[in-house]
Amino acid sequence: MTPAVEFKDVTKRFAGAASPALDHVNLTIQPGELVCVLGTSGGGKTTLIKLINRLHDPDSGTVLVNGRDVSTIDPVTLRRGIGYVIQQTGLFPHMSVAKNIACVPTILGWDRDRIDARVDELLNLVHLDPAVFRDRYPAQLSGGQQQRVGLVRALAASPDLMLLDEPFGAIDAITRASLQDELLRIHRDSGKTFIFVTHDVTEALKLGTKVLAIDEGRIQQYAEPDELLAHPATPFVRELLACQGYTRDGRRG
Numbered sequence: 001m002t003p004a005v006e007f008k009d010v011t012k013r014f015a016g017a018a019s020p021a022l023d024h025v026n027l028t029i030q031p032g033e034l035v036c037v038l039g040t041s042g043g044g045k046t047t048l049i050k051l052i053n054r055l056h057d058p059d060s061g062t063v064l065v066n067g068r069d070v071s072t073i074d075p076v077t078l079r080r081g082i083g084y085v086i087q088q089t090g091l092f093p094h095m096s097v098a099k100n101i102a103c104v105p106t107i108l109g110w111d112r113d114r115i116d117a118r119v120d121e122l123l124n125l126v127h128l129d130p131a132v133f134r135d136r137y138p139a140q141l142s143g144g145q146q147q148r149v150g151l152v153r154a155l156a157a158s159p160d161l162m163l164l165d166e167p168f169g170a171i172d173a174i175t176r177a178s179l180q181d182e183l184l185r186i187h188r189d190s191g192k193t194f195i196f197v198t199h200d201v202t203e204a205l206k207l208g209t210k211v212l213a214i215d216e217g218r219i220q221q222y223a224e225p226d227e228l229l230a231h232p233a234t235p236f237v238r239e240l241l242a243c244q245g246y247t248r249d250g251r252r253g
C-alpha cells in the first residue's frame with residue numbers, strides 16, 4: 001500500500017536558529033492511521049505538520065503525500081486535498097457557519113443542493129443543530145462550538161488526509177473530552193488518515209492508533225500507545241510519561 005505520508009531524511013532549519021527544527025527525519029505513515037504527534041514545546045511538532053501541507057519547505061530531504069513529492073505539487077492544489085485544523089480555528093469572522101463550512105466545496109464547484117446537504121450532514125455529525133447554527137457567525141459561538149465548526153470545515157470535501165495542530169488546546173476539560181470522542185468516531189467512520197499534534201500524553205494515548213514522540217527535531221519513538229507505555233524508547237519518552245503521571249504498566253500514578 002502506498003503510504004499516506006512519508007518523510008525521507010528531512011531537515012528543516014530556520015534562519016538564525018542554533019539547531020534544526022527537524023533533523024534528518026525519516027517517517028512512514030500508513031493510510032487510516034490516527035497519528036498523535038507528541039512532545040514538549042519547541043520540539044518540532046508544528047514544523048512537521050507544516051512541511052506536509054507546504055506552509056514550510058524542507059532544506060533537504062523529501063516529503064511525500066500518497067507517494068507524490070509535495071515539492072512537485074502546487075501548494076494551493078495540495079492544500080485543497082488536505083484538511084487543516086488549528087487551535088485558533090481560522091474561521092472567517094464575516095461568514096456564517098454554513099459559508100465557512102462550504103468554502104472548499106464552493107471552490108471545487110459543487111452545486112448548491114449538494115453543498116447545503118453536506119453542511120447539514122457535517123453540523124449533525126458534531127451535534128450542532130443546523131436550524132440553529134447554519135446562519136450564526138463565529139463570534140456567536142462558544143469556543144467548543146467554534147472548534148467543532150473548524151473540524152467539520154476541514155472535513156467538508158472529504159480529504160484523504162487531515163492535519164490537526166493542537167485543535168482542542170484552549171478548550172475546557174469536559175468539552176475537550178466530548179470533542180475527542182467525536183474526533184475518534186469521525187476517524188473510525190471515515191477511514192482517512194489523521195495527524196494530530198498534542199503535548200498532552202493522555203490525549204495522545206486516548207486518540208492515537210500510533211504515537212509519534214518528537215523532541216529537539218528528532219523522532220524519539222513511533223509506536224502504538226501500549227508499546228510506548230510499556231517500552232519507552234528513549235529517556236525523553238520515559239520523562240514525558242513520568243511527568244504526566246504515567247507509570248510503566250500504563251496506569252496513572
Ligand SMILES: Nc1ncnc2c1ncn2[C@@H]1O[C@H](COP(=O)(O)OP(=O)(O)OP(=O)(O)O)[C@@H](O)[C@H]1O
Binds near residue numbers: 017039042043044045
Ligand atoms: N517561522 C519560524 N522562524 C524561526 N524559528 C521557528 C519558526 N517556526 C518554528 N521555529 C523554531 O523551530 C523549533 C520547532 O518549533 P515548532 O513550532 O515546530 O515546535 P512545536 O513542537 O510545535 O512547539 P509548540 O508545542 O510550542 O507549538 C522551535 O525552536 C521554534 O522556535
